[in-house]
Amino acid sequence: MPTRFEDLQLDTRHDAERAACRFLLQNRYVSLDEACEDLDLTLAELWSRILREAGLPDCDPPAFAPFA
Numbered sequence: 001m002p003t004r005f006e007d008l009q010l011d012t013r014h015d016a017e018r019a020a021c022r023f024l025l026q027n028r029y030v031s032l033d034e035a036c037e038d039l040d041l042t043l044a045e046l047w048s049r050i051l052r053e054a055g056l057p058d059c060d061p062p063a064f065a066p067f068a
Contacts, residue, residue, distance in 0.1 A: 019054035
């Protein structure tokens with residue numbers, strides 16, 4: 001079972017949020033929902049991909065996804 005985003009240390013959560021923001025900006029997506037639709041991925045799959053590419057530990061997407 002993946003770690004909950006909310007259970008990560010604060011600095012790791014901030015790193016994950018920054019990685020998500022960079023992904024959106026670099027790929028010119030307005031939201032993670034838009035990226036999921038375009039890439040045909042679930043939010044969990046996309047979130048894991050973003051974290052993996054940033055070298056961060058995998059976790060569930062935030063319960064309140066400010067990027068969705």
